[in-house]
Amino acid sequence: MDFLATLVNHSPALIIAVPLLGAFLTPLIGKINGKVRNVFVILVVACTSFLIALLAYNVFTNGALSADAVTNNIQTYVFGAKDIGTPAVRIAFEVDAMNAFMALIAAILPLAAVVYSWAFMKDETGQDKYYTLILLMTAGMLGMMLTGDMFNFFVFLEITSIATAALIAFRIDQKYSVQAAFKYIVISSIGALFVLFAVALFYGQYNALNMAVIGDSIKYTMLDKIALVLLIASLALKTGIAPMHMWLPEAYGRAPSSVTVVIIGTTLGSLYAMFRMIFTVYGKHIWDLGKTMALQLPQLLGILLVALAILTIILGVFMALKQSDLKKMIGFAAVAEIGYMLLAVGSAIATISLNESGVTVMTSAGQMALKGGIFHVLNDALDVGLLFLVAGAVYFAAKETSLNKLGGLARNMKYTTVFFLIGLFAVSGLPPLNGFASKLMIYESTYAINPILSIAAILCSILLLATFVKVFHSVFLGPKIPKFSNVKEVPKSMLIGMAIIAVIIIFIGLFPNLIVENIVKPASEALMNYGLYLGGI
Amino acid sequence: MLEFLDPFLKTLQTDSGFWNPILWGFAFVIIFLIAYIIRGFGKQAYKEKTEQTKAFLSGNPEYEKEQMHIKGSNLYWGFMEIMKFAYDKFNKMHNGNTGDYVLWFVIILGIFFIVLGVL
Numbered sequence: 001m002d003f004l005a006t007l008v009n010h011s012p013a014l015i016i017a018v019p020l021l022g023a024f025l026t027p028l029i030g031k032i033n034g035k036v037r038n039v040f041v042i043l044v045v046a047c048t049s050f051l052i053a054l055l056a057y058n059v060f061t062n063g064a065l066s067a068d069a070v071t072n073n074i075q076t077y078v079f080g081a082k083d084i085g086t087p088a089v090r091i092a093f094e095v096d097a098m099n100a101f102m103a104l105i106a107a108i109l110p111l112a113a114v115v116y117s118w119a120f121m122k123d124e125t126g127q128d129k130y131y132t133l134i135l136l137m138t139a140g141m142l143g144m145m146l147t148g149d150m151f152n153f154f155v156f157l158e159i160t161s162i163a164t165a166a167l168i169a170f171r172i173d174q175k176y177s178v179q180a181a182f183k184y185i186v187i188s189s190i191g192a193l194f195v196l197f198a199v200a201l202f203y204g205q206y207n208a209l210n211m212a213v214i215g216d217s218i219k220y221t222m223l224d225k226i227a228l229v230l231l232i233a234s235l236a237l238k239t240g241i242a243p244m245h246m247w248l249p250e251a252y253g254r255a256p257s258s259v260t261v262v263i264i265g266t267t268l269g270s271l272y273a274m275f276r277m278i279f280t281v282y283g284k285h286i287w288d289l290g291k292t293m294a295l296q297l298p299q300l301l302g303i304l305l306v307a308l309a310i311l312t313i314i315l316g317v318f319m320a321l322k323q324s325d326l327k328k329m330i331g332f333a334a335v336a337e338i339g340y341m342l343l344a345v346g347s348a349i350a351t352i353s354l355n356e357s358g359v360t361v362m363t364s365a366g367q368m369a370l371k372g373g374i375f376h377v378l379n380d381a382l383d384v385g386l387l388f389l390v391a392g393a394v395y396f397a398a399k400e401t402s403l404n405k406l407g408g409l410a411r412n413m414k415y416t417t418v419f420f421l422i423g424l425f426a427v428s429g430l431p432p433l434n435g436f437a438s439k440l441m442i443y444e445s446t447y448a449i450n451p452i453l454s455i456a457a458i459l460c461s462i463l464l465l466a467t468f469v470k471v472f473h474s475v476f477l478g479p480k481i482p483k484f485s486n487v488k489e490v491p492k493s494m495l496i497g498m499a500i501i502a503v504i505i506i507f508i509g510l511f512p513n514l515i516v517e518n519i520v521k522p523a524s525e526a527l528m529n530y531g532l533y534l535g536g537i
Numbered sequence: 538m539l540e541f542l543d544p545f546l547k548t549l550q551t552d553s554g555f556w557n558p559i560l561w562g563f564a565f566v567i568i569f570l571i572a573y574i575i576r577g578f579g580k581q582a583y584k585e586k587t588e589q590t591k592a593f594l595s596g597n598p599e600y601e602k603e604q605m606h607i608k609g610s611n612l613y614w615g616f617m618e619i620m621k622f623a624y625d626k627f628n629k630m631h632n633g634n635t636g637d638y639v640l641w642f643v644i645i646l647g648i649f650f651i652v653l654g655v656l
Contacts, residue, residue, distance in 0.1 A: 183635045190639060194646075225654040233646045243641040246631055300652055308645075319627060322617060324610045368552050403609025432558035437549060444551045470612045478606035510558050513549040 004054075005066040011055040012077035012093040015103070016143050018048045019110075023135035030128035038118050041131045045114050045138065049107035052142075056100040060522055073097055073522065074536040076148070092210055094148030094536050097522035101374065102145040102272045104519070105381045108504060109265045110138040116389055116497025117258040119490065120396055130170060137163040137262050144269040148537065150199045151209045153273065157195060157238075160266045161188035168255040168263075180247075180254035187237060187247045191270075194234035198227040212537040215281045215530065224282075231277045232301075238270035240335055241342060242312035249319070249331030257327070257392025258497075261385045264334065268377055271338065275345060275527060283530025286352060287360045302350025309346050310456055312339030317460045320467045326401040327391045329471060330384065333427065333464060337380040343457060344373025344442045347449045362528060365448035370527065372441030375520045379434045379508065383427040386501040387468075390420045393490040393498065394475060403474040405483075410476035412487045417476045419498040424472060426505050428465035434505050437512035 007014070022044030030037040054065060055075065063070035073096060080090030095103070114134060121127055140163060143156030165188065169181030203209055205224070206217045218224055240248035248267070252260045278286060278301065286298055316336025323329035351366030362370070393416045394409065395401050410417040422433065429439035439461060447454035489495075508515050526533070548557040583589060592599050599605070617624065630637075 183638065186635050187638060187642075190642065222654070226650070229646065229649040229653055233642065233649050236645065237642050243630065244638065244645060246633075246638050246641075250633075297653070304649065304652055315627065315630075318620070318623065319631065321613060322624060364552060406609075407606040431556075432561050437556055437558075440554070440556055441549075441551050444554055448552070466613065470609060473607070473612065474609035479602035481603055481606065511545045512556065512558065513547045514544050516549055517544070517547070 005068070007051070008054050008058050008066040009069045010077070011051045011058075012075065012095055012146055013079070015048055015051050015055065015146065016139055018051065019044055019135045019139040019142070023132045023139065026132045026135060027128040030131075034127065037128065037131065038114075041135065042111075042114050042118075044135060045110050048138065048142070049111050052103045052107040055095060056104050056519075059095055059097055059100040060518060071536070072532045073526065074532060076536055091152045092148045092212075092537055093146045094212060094533065095146055096533055096536070097519075097526040098272070098276070098374075098524075099146055099526075101378070101519055101523035102269065103142060105268060105378055106138070106141050106145055106265045108501065109261050109381060109385055110134065110141075112385065112389065112497045112500045113258045113261045115500065116261075116392070116494050118493035120258050120392060120494055120497075121256070124170075126170070130167070133163045133167050133170075134259070134262060137167065137266065141262070141266045141269050144266070145272060148211050149209050150202060150211055150214065153211075154192060154196050154199055157192050157270075157273075160269070161185065161192060164188070164251075164255075164259075164263055164266060167259040168251050170256055170259065171254075174254070176250075177254040180250040183247050184251045187244075191234040191237040194230045198230040198234075201227040201230075210537055211276065211281050212534045215283055216534045218282065218284060220282075220285045228277070228282055232274060235270050235274040235277070236308065239267055239274065240338055241308050242315045242335065242339070245312065245315065245335045245338075248335055249328050252331035252334060252388070253325060253328040257388045257395070260327075260388040260392075264381055264385050264388070267338070268381055271341065271377065278349065279527040280530045280533050283534070286349070287530065296353070298349050298352035302346050302348075302352070305342055305346030306350060306453065309339045309341075309343035310453070312336065312342060313457060313460045314339075317463045317467065321463060321470070324403045326394060326403060326406070326471060326475065327388070329403070329467065330387045330391055333387075333467060334380070334384045336460060336464060337376070337384060337427065339460075340439065340442055340457065341373045341376045341380065343446060343453065344369045344376065347446050347453060348373065351449060363449075365445045367524065367528075368441055369445035369449065370524045371516060371520050372438050372445055374523050374527075375441060375512075375516060376435075376438035378515070378520070379426065379438045379505075382501050382505050382508070383423055383433075383435055386419060386423040386498060386505065387427060389494070389498045389501065390416055390423060393419075393494055396490050396494065397487045398484050400484075403471065406475045406481075407478040407484070408476075408480045409484060409487060411480055412484070413476075413489050415489055415495050416498070419495075419502050420472065420476065422502045422505055424465075424468040426509065428468055429461050430465070433509035434512065435509075437509070437516075 026037060026041060029040045058065040058070055059073055059075050062073050069075050075095045077093040078090055121130060137160055140156045140160030144153060147153050165181045165185040168184055169178045171177045201223050202214050206214055208214050237244040313336050316332050316339055320329050320332035323332060348362060348366040348370035351363040355361045397413060400406055426433040426435040429435040443454050443458055546559060548555045
């Protein structure tokens with residue numbers, strides 16, 4: 001077996017091991033020199049991203065790099081006992097197209113963040129701790145996205161939460177940072193404990209922790225219903241879905257911008273977990289209609305999710321519009337964006353029904369909504385991520401984030417202004433950038449399901465555009481303000497960090513079909529064909 | 538010869554519609570050119586740095602440039618006033634109290650349990 005195939009075979013383990021080991025080596029390397037440490041961290045993240053790219057390519061192509069490792073577009077990696085017959089003292093990573101899709105997002109964000117951090121954090125103390133925590137958060141986030149084990153998911157969720165809370169409070173001299181971190185850790189701990197409770201309910205009933213084994217055994221008893229409720233509600237809390245979203249703008253707004261970019265990935269990791277639980281662990285009962293229930297589960301669940309999604313979009317957009325702090329405003333916009341993904345996926349679930357032949361199907365509009373929702377996960381991560389990096393650049397240059405005090409920065413920060421415009425166009429769903437393609441898919445499909453949903457989504461998107469026009473006017477346009485006359489463009493590493501994301505946004509915007517056909521469609525099919533995942537172990 | 542470009546140029550089908558940014562780009566350029574040509578038919582008598590270019594603020598005096606920048610919270614004032622009834626409620630929700638955040642979680646947990654567990 002050649003080196004590349006071996007690397008691909010072990011990539012699920014290496015993707016976690018490399019940043020984890022890197023995290024604990026960082027303080028040691030920091031003793032040598034700050035620059036050496038920064039290079040080391042960038043190399044660790046770049047290496048992780050490369051491994052993710054290899055794994056994703058192998059999964060999407062069903063084994064082009066290593067045919068032995070992949071079956072039915074699923075790559076499994078078992079830590080511990082290999083055979084199912086032995087006592088199941090083991091953890092399995094099961095990577096299908098959906099996991100690979102999420103891991104690709106997690107490959108981009110930390111890379112942009114650490115490159116950006118080089119200059120952004122250069123005057124801060126405690127950088128060894130900062131980079132250690134960033135790498136720990138990355139390892140935790142990737143673990144959440146790749147694991148096929150419920151308890152292991154909980155462990156990675158906790159690793160991510162603790163690292164994230166510490167990073168939100170990184171600027172400990174600012175009291176609001178500590179306050180936001182405290183709120184985050186309270187909310188995260190509650191969410192994680194309810195996830196653990198659900199895991200215990202599964203283990204008590206089925207003597208299993210593996211998602212595929214649980215999904216195969218699940219009977220939809222009252223305990224399973226309770227576990228479903230606990231999982232959806234707690235993961236919705238971790239994702240920042242309204243009315244449980246209040247922690248999110250504070251956490252996003254108070255953390256250093258380079259950290260916020262990675263937190264976006266962890267938030268989307270929780271959203272992915274919710275989709276995995278609904279479509280795979282409870283897949284049998286989502287897709288097996290008309291046998292056990294008077295009222296069908298997909299319709300009930302779909303309507304609930306859509307209602308929460310609309311509430312999330314409206315609250316996010318309205319609150320964003322009134323904010324006068326740049327980062328908090330983007331935080332509320334991020335809440336609204338999560339609503340769009342949930343709207344699409346909730347609508348897709350609601351369309352699952354029996355056709356004339358008595359077979360359970362998701363309608364064509366539902367399938368399009370699911371694809372649009374998944375596509376929007378990628379777009380949201382990039383668009384909101386870029387806007388936060390721009391906000392960080394504004395803070396770095398002007399030491400100010402109040403929209404009432406800023407103004408005229410486009411004169412001094414030309415590149416940052418261009419990056420902001422790219423983010424503005426993308427997040428508001430303006431053509432030709434990536435946000436337009438995914439929102440178009442969501443609008444069209446939800447219109448076919450219920451026009452009111454689509455109309456509400458479009459109106460809120462217009463308000464989102466108005467919000468960012470306000471930011472553009474307040475921060476970048478207008479006459480030169482004396483206080484900011486000496487403001488200079490941010491250093492190159494920060495520009496490169498923003499450019500990494502901006503280039504990907506433009507690429508996806510120009511070639512959306514390439515992304516949808518090769519990455520998004522396999523991911524949505526992986527969610528719909530739950531049987532393949534259950535049979536993967 | 539240029540077959541490798543095919544995947545890049547394919548149109549995204551969205552059930553009832555489609556989206557092709559390359560086509561949109563061409564359309565944008567054509568529309569821009571048409572608009573530019575129409576602009577060329579405008580008055581040639583426009584003179585820079587004369588009374589024509591001075592700001593007219595309903596008869597009010599023009600302040601120094603630095604003072605003329607409209608601050609963020611002044612934008613959309615009318616919208617905020619009309620939607621005050623909603624904002625009053627939204628502001629009460631966002632009170633910064635962690636206990637209230639947890640309460641919302643408990644409420645959602647209860648709703649989900651009633652809908653999914655009992656119905």
